Amino acid sequence: MRDVYMVSGGVSKFTKARPDRTFQPMVKEAFDYAMNDVPNLTIDQIDGSVASYFSDHFQRQLMSGIMVHDYLGLCPKESKRVEGGGATGGLCFQTAWAEVASGRQDVCVAFGFETMSHVNTWKGNEFIALASDTNYDYPVGGFYTGYYAMMVVRHMHEFGTTREQLAMVSVKNYQNAFHNPYAQKKMKITVEDVLNAPMVAYPLGMLDICVMSDGAAVCILADEKMAAKLTDKPVKIASVGCGTDAMRMADRPHGDVILLPHESPDDYKGLKYPGVHSFRAGRMGAKLAYERAGITNPLEELDFVELHDAYTSSEIQTYEDLGLCKYGEGGQFIESGKPNIDGICSVNPSGGLLACGHPVGATGLMQAVFAFWQLQGTIGKHFQSDKLQIKDAKRGLIHSHAGTGTYVTVSILEKPF
């Protein structure tokens, strides 16, 4: 396999609704931004694309992928769509990586979008809940926040995690997003605000949950030779990993923890894993990505992480899956300040999904773009402020997660220059 580099990226501003544009020109905004950032790249040097969008229900348009591909002027080059719920963006990124790594393409465009404003929020929640077993789970009260709430209630039971600790995640991410011009929601909030927000599904309130958005994101990947021609600041994709788990939470087994190199079986005596309190898919994706990148102590070896915080609880659970702390220590990890913007391993320096928004198909690619800019050291240029630039960031992790932890992708990006 060949080394693969990210050479450019672009994001449309995520917002509640984009009635002024259909999805094709919305993606083109992100695409043009990315193309402008690598002026040496011409359309005829692009070999193909991979499309990322989650729900045909939101679009009410089948084959949306080809409509974007043609709008961007990429016909008759090769293209395909990938789909895997909330992880669609991460899967798209990894598929584009595979296109280049395999030698099939030298330059591949990964584009993603979602237009969730076409239905009201509660209809949107109904659509999303169709990503649960429609024989057994959906009809009982299909509601994703309810599913994640059950998962964190068990996490609280096993490990003593508190609502205050969940709230701290929201406060941190909103604080970061305040300096990110791409963020959908800009608010200064306190732990009290999060705790007092209307309850959605206990223990998750309105400020523990990301919102629905319209938005698009684009990543351009290339092989070493093309990357050198296009930019003096390419970012290397050091490794990719992906894990899975059973769709129905009820089916998650009670076995042993999948260990990372810095853990031992003694750490988890008596812990039934993953149950519904942890995401086995996230741990598997991390294990593969770490092995392939030669990472043995993630907290020490990663400068930042952009992870899928659709819920504050998922961020805490994901600290543990990624091995930033041990299982059960996620609550203490947020209290320690380690994931803060100035902490040892900043988590969601962009503001994450909670504050930036979550237009599903675009989300995983948005994380890649923000991570790319961090490693290039160009946050100041793209955010018009370098407040969120992590000093000397050399290595970052992006993490994309689908419904209740069914598909999780972990990709490691590195600064080679």
Place this chain on the structure above:
Amino acid sequence: MKKKETKLPETEEGTVLFNVPLPEDLSQLKKMSPIIIKWPYHTDYIHSYGQDSPFFAGLANKKLLGTKCPKCGYKYATPKFHCMYCGSECDWFELPLEGKIHTWTTCYYGGQEFLKETPFNLILVEFEGVDSLLLVRLVGISQDEIRIGMKVKARFRRNSQFKPTDVYFVPAE
């Protein structure tokens, strides 16, 4: 003093519109506001429960049915027709009508279909000697009284709707 409500609720009625004016100067058109129309969508799916059908027939007869792998012995509280661990075809067996709360939540909002039923409680039930769990509603208890480990028992609707909500659980303590 309580803050006065200064925002009318948004509704989805819209209006019937038969024409809009166009400016003389077509270059002005890029400044035009988007036209947004209402586009209803309703479909009656012919949804077959397929191999899962006996579970629903069981509910209509006030029985909870799970499946059991004849080869590796894994017991599924939420039926799986083929075993996830060894691939064998499973057999049906009767689940106990009592179990314990493995985890729970109370939903104050929901998908549109269930919004009118809020607040409602969801629980995952664990049954003695069964490996996997079952998602059901918990009725007759408020949020502050629910506890993990609490004993719960099954109740069935008299008039079956052939939905997994034909069974619901209530506290057994």
